[in-house]
Amino acid sequence: MNRQMSTAVDIRDAVKTYGQVTALQGVSLNIADNEFFTLLGPSGCGKTTLLRLIAGFEEITAGQILLFGQDIARLEPNHRPVNTVFQNYALFPHMSVLDNVAFGLKMKGVDLPSRQKRAGQVLEMVHLSQFADRLPAQLSGGQQQRVALARALAPEPKVLLLDEPLSALDLKLRQAMRVELKQLQEDTGITFIFVTHDQEEALTMSDRIAVMSNGTVQQIGTARDIYEAPVNRFVADFIGETNLLQVDVEANSEDIAIVILPGGHRITCPSASSKTGKHHLSIRPERVTIADTGNLSATVDRVVYLGTDLQVIAHLDDSQTVTIRLQNAARTAPPALGQRISLQLEEGAARLLAD
Amino acid sequence: MAAPGPQPQTGDAAYRGIVRPLLLPTWAVIGILMVLPVALMAVYSFLTKEFRGGVEWDFTLAAYDQFFVTRGLFGDEPPQIEWTYISIFWRSIWQAALATLLCLLIGFPTAWFIATRPAKTRGIWLFLITIPYWVNLLIRTVSLRFLLRDQGPLNEGLIDLGLISEPLQIINTNLAVQLGLFYSYLPFMVLPIYAAVERYNFALSEAAADLYASRWATLREIVLPVVKPGIIAGCILVFVPSLGAFLAPDLLGGAKTFMIGSLIDEQFKGSQGNWPFGAAVAMILMSLVLIVLLLYARAQTRGAR
Ligand SMILES: Nc1ncnc2c1ncn2[C@@H]1O[C@H](COP(=O)(O)OP(=O)(O)O)[C@@H](O)[C@H]1O
Ligand SMILES: [Mg+2]
Numbered sequence: 001m002n003r004q005m006s007t008a009v010d011i012r013d014a015v016k017t018y019g020q021v022t023a024l025q026g027v028s029l030n031i032a033d034n035e036f037f038t039l040l041g042p043s044g045c046g047k048t049t050l051l052r053l054i055a056g057f058e059e060i061t062a063g064q065i066l067l068f069g070q071d072i073a074r075l076e077p078n079h080r081p082v083n084t085v086f087q088n089y090a091l092f093p094h095m096s097v098l099d100n101v102a103f104g105l106k107m108k109g110v111d112l113p114s115r116q117k118r119a120g121q122v123l124e125m126v127h128l129s130q131f132a133d134r135l136p137a138q139l140s141g142g143q144q145q146r147v148a149l150a151r152a153l154a155p156e157p158k159v160l161l162l163d164e165p166l167s168a169l170d171l172k173l174r175q176a177m178r179v180e181l182k183q184l185q186e187d188t189g190i191t192f193i194f195v196t197h198d199q200e201e202a203l204t205m206s207d208r209i210a211v212m213s214n215g216t217v218q219q220i221g222t223a224r225d226i227y228e229a230p231v232n233r234f235v236a237d238f239i240g241e242t243n244l245l246q247v248d249v250e251a252n253s254e255d256i257a258i259v260i261l262p263g264g265h266r267i268t269c270p271s272a273s274s275k276t277g278k279h280h281l282s283i284r285p286e287r288v289t290i291a292d293t294g295n296l297s298a299t300v301d302r303v304v305y306l307g308t309d310l311q312v313i314a315h316l317d318d319s320q321t322v323t324i325r326l327q328n329a330a331r332t333a334p335p336a337l338g339q340r341i342s343l344q345l346e347e348g349a350a351r352l353l354a355d
Numbered sequence: 356m357a358a359p360g361p362q363p364q365t366g367d368a369a370y371r372g373i374v375r376p377l378l379l380p381t382w383a384v385i386g387i388l389m390v391l392p393v394a395l396m397a398v399y400s401f402l403t404k405e406f407r408g409g410v411e412w413d414f415t416l417a418a419y420d421q422f423f424v425t426r427g428l429f430g431d432e433p434p435q436i437e438w439t440y441i442s443i444f445w446r447s448i449w450q451a452a453l454a455t456l457l458c459l460l461i462g463f464p465t466a467w468f469i470a471t472r473p474a475k476t477r478g479i480w481l482f483l484i485t486i487p488y489w490v491n492l493l494i495r496t497v498s499l500r501f502l503l504r505d506q507g508p509l510n511e512g513l514i515d516l517g518l519i520s521e522p523l524q525i526i527n528t529n530l531a532v533q534l535g536l537f538y539s540y541l542p543f544m545v546l547p548i549y550a551a552v553e554r555y556n557f558a559l560s561e562a563a564a565d566l567y568a569s570r571w572a573t574l575r576e577i578v579l580p581v582v583k584p585g586i587i588a589g590c591i592l593v594f595v596p597s598l599g600a601f602l603a604p605d606l607l608g609g610a611k612t613f614m615i616g617s618l619i620d621e622q623f624k625g626s627q628g629n630w631p632f633g634a635a636v637a638m639i640l641m642s643l644v645l646i647v648l649l650l651y652a653r654a655q656t657r658g659a660r
Contacts, residue, residue, distance in 0.1 A: 057561050077564040084565045090558040094580045103576075104566035155566065 007069070008033040008159055008191040009054060014063040016049050016215075023049040025215040026063070031193060032207075033068075033158075036185050038194045040202040041212030042238070047195040048087070049215075051161045054193065055084050068158065078107070083152035087163040089144050091136035097147050098123065098132040104155035122150045125184070142173045153184075159191045166201065178204050199239050203227065211235050227284075231272040232354050236282040243283045243322050249276045249352065257352045262318045265295035267345065273354035280353045285311070285325040287349035290335065294344035298322055300335045310334055314341065393641070400634035407626045418635035440618070440636070444643075447614040450529070450604075451597035454536035455544075458593045459586065461537070462544030466585075469545070470552035481549070484542055496535055496602045503531055503607070527609035535603030543592035551585025587651070595644055615640055 009031040016024040024046045031037045039047045052058045054065060056077035065072055072080055083104065092100050098119050105115035123129050126146040136144055145165060152160055162181075166174045182205045185192045196202055202209050203223040211218045211226060211234075219226055219235045230236035233244060248260040249271075257271035259281060269281065290312075298314035301321075305328075312324040312335060322343065326334070335341050403413040425437035469480040487495060502509055503525045510522035525531050559581065563573040579586070601616030608614075615636065622633025 055561075055565055057564075077561070078567045078569060082565075084562070086558055086562060088558065090556065090562040092559060092562070092577060092581075103563070103568075107563075107567040107569075107572060151562075151566070 006033045007031070008035070008067070009193065010064075010066040010069075011050070011054075012064040012066070014050065014053060014065060015061045016046070016053060016058060017061045023215055024053075027212075027215070027217055029210055029217065029220065031159075031191060033191055034189050036182065036192045036194065036205060036207045038196060038202045038206035038209045039212055040196055040199060040209050040238075041218075043197055045212045046215040047197075047212060048163055050212075051084070051163050051193065051195055054080075054159070055082055055161055056080050081158045083155060083157035083160055085148050085152045085160065085162040085165045087165070087167070089136075089148040091144060091147055091151070093136055096133050096135060097128065097139070100136065100147055101150045101154050103151065108155060119150075119154055122154045125153070126150045126180075142169050142177075145169060145177070149181075149184075153188065153190070156188075157190060159193060160185075162192060162194045164195055164197065167196070167198070174201075181205060203239070211238060213238075228349075229270065229272070229351060230282060230353065233280055233282075236280075236351075236353055241285050241323065241325075243285060243288070244353075245281045245283065245316075245320055245322070246278060247281045247352070249279050252276050252352070259352060261295055261345075262316045262320060263296055267295060267350065269350045269352055270348065271352040273352065275354075280355070281350050282353050283345050283350040285323045287346040288322065288324045289344050289346065290324070290326070290341050291344035292342065294342040296322070296343040296345065298341055298343055300337055300339045300341060303334050303337070314343075396634045396637055400631055400638050402631050404629045404631050408623075408628045408630060410630050415631075418629075418631040419639075421632055422635055422639065443613055443618055444615060444640075446612075447598055447616075450532060450536065450612075450614060451594050451600075454533055454540065454597045455590050455594045457533060457537045458541050458544040459590060462541055462589060463548055463586070465541075466545045466548035467552055470549050470555070477553075481546075484545055488542060492539060492602055495538070496606045499531075499535055499538060500526060500606050503534070526607065527612075529608070529612055531607040532604050532612045532614075535607040536597045536600060539600065539603060540593040540597060543596070544589040547588040547592065548582065548585045551582040551588075555582055591648070591651075598644065599640060 007030055009029070011027055011029040011031075014024050014027045015022070027046070027050060029037075039050060041047055049058065053060050054067075054072075056072065056075060060073060067080065067082070092103065095103070098116065101122055102115040102119035105118060110118070120129065120132065123132055126149055128143060128146050128150065131139060131143060131147075136147060139147065145168070149162075149165065165181075166177050169177065178201060181192075181194075194202075194205065203226075206223060208220060208222055209226050210220045213234050219231045221229070226235060226239055230239060230242075236242045236244065245262065247262070249257055250260055250266070251258040252271055252274050254274050255271055256268060258266060258268050259279075260266050261281075273279070286309075296316060298316050300312060300314045302313040304311040304313070306325075308328055310326045310328055312326060314322050314324065316322060324343065399410055400418050401414050401416065402410040403415050403417065405411050421437075422440050423437055424434045425439075426432050426434050465484070469477055469484070472480060501507055504510070505522040505524070505526065507526075509525070510519075513519045514522065525534075555578065559577050560573050563577045564570075568576060599616045599619070600614065601620045604612050604614040604617050605620070619633050619636050619640075621627070622629045622636065
């Protein structure tokens, strides 16, 4: 990936309140040019609000947003080189697909032949050429979604904002569109700011992800960073599946800690804080194995068949629950219910969290 | 006796047995209140006028002849086009069109304002708009006459303020008729536009602004086309009754502002009346309105394709 490291969008301590409600409380983000950047978080965490601030539909309460170094606070939406793919598409119902796509160019003053040519090209890019003369209402959800995408891409914005564009599509289509969107982003070199509450979507497409909760950014990083080195319980829990084990922290430096597991075993693991005392350790189910002599002992409660995987749910002696994922291909027989097993946490895979 | 059993199906005997009788009241209302009066009027327009009002059952085209053709004062000249009534029609169309435009210019922003209030207060605004219409139209028109006359509150107020020295001649002018029509039919413009704007998806305006449209361009390219059905419904609802209105022209206008409604009204009053002629004028007016509506409907279906 050849990422130029110039900054496209620089958000500094953005605060947005609606009356009593604080939708964003001091968000700072630095989004690079040509980046596929994702805002990920549960519903109501402020993702849409942040996009609307960038697009100019809402006024920022405090803080600053810079677009390629320029403060855009005073720019009306129609003067920002930013286009949006709306969550519910907001296609113009009285215009043909082609006119919808050409609208931005028309408003920019591009003459009719040029804008129709360009709109035709963009429609081809999203495989909708044969629907150019239809009205939006005559298209399926997936096709409407592509029109919305084409309409936002046609004026060649510097930044494209996408608000949960795939959430209304069925699973198959959603998966196909993920690949296509990513490809489109790489081909056009436009900076994408993509909003989703679907962690799988975020992990598969993004260069970097900002995980949000309650109007704040919890963690920013690549998919791997966020999955493998979550900083706190929220991120660890929200991204993928994880086991959160309560442990005693014996010693802790900025990034390495010695913890005592339930049952008394002592391990060294990466740490996201420097506190000692009772804290949570995160370990992914697929990084726990059943061993002859591991560092945890547990009793099997349930074995769930998941096709490629087997999920084993067990409890420790202090009654904390642990979930384990075993590859179904392993030749060993699955453990029986009620069986005592010994578990091994993969070296370096467990991580001590800041709360 | 109705025993529990299969539900009646559309199109079978049960449908004919149950649904048809239930539709009877509807047909009765349409028949008695709409078809019958129009048919009666159509028949009357071909009958012969009886002295002192009423009709004789003698079929003739005399009424239509009187409307369109003149043969001079004594009826002995070669037939020519009679312009008297056509020009009354023409003037009425102008008046109605102007009233419609005025209602649109005021009604659209009003409807927009109401539709963009918080959902809780919209009902109150709509109620305020409709309050005056609980009072009879005749009384409201007479009150307007009282307000606008030379010694009325409007003129006296302006004189007291020192803005004018002589009362403005408003009553008995086209302006007064315009004001009367505007005031009578404004809600018919506001309500359908309100309904359209209320359904308008404001995300479309955001999408337009996002795609570099100015406020004016958004209004022209997106808002107006999308709420157009409401605007057209409002225009029809104001134009059609304005065209046939007789209270406002009668009470607020003078001799020069004579409109179709008054012409028809006159034919059915007192011994001067001419029922067949009144019926013929009404039929011509109705045909005109129907033609306009049909043209509009055809333009709509063609536009949708
Ligand atoms: N126009 C508004 N008025 C009041 N509160 C709002 C408004 N828009 C959003 N909010 C509130 O701000 C918070 C964040 O909303 P939003 O940005 O839409 O979240 P997300 O897109 O992540 O689901 C929510 O608590 C929501 O209720
Ligand atoms: Mg949202």
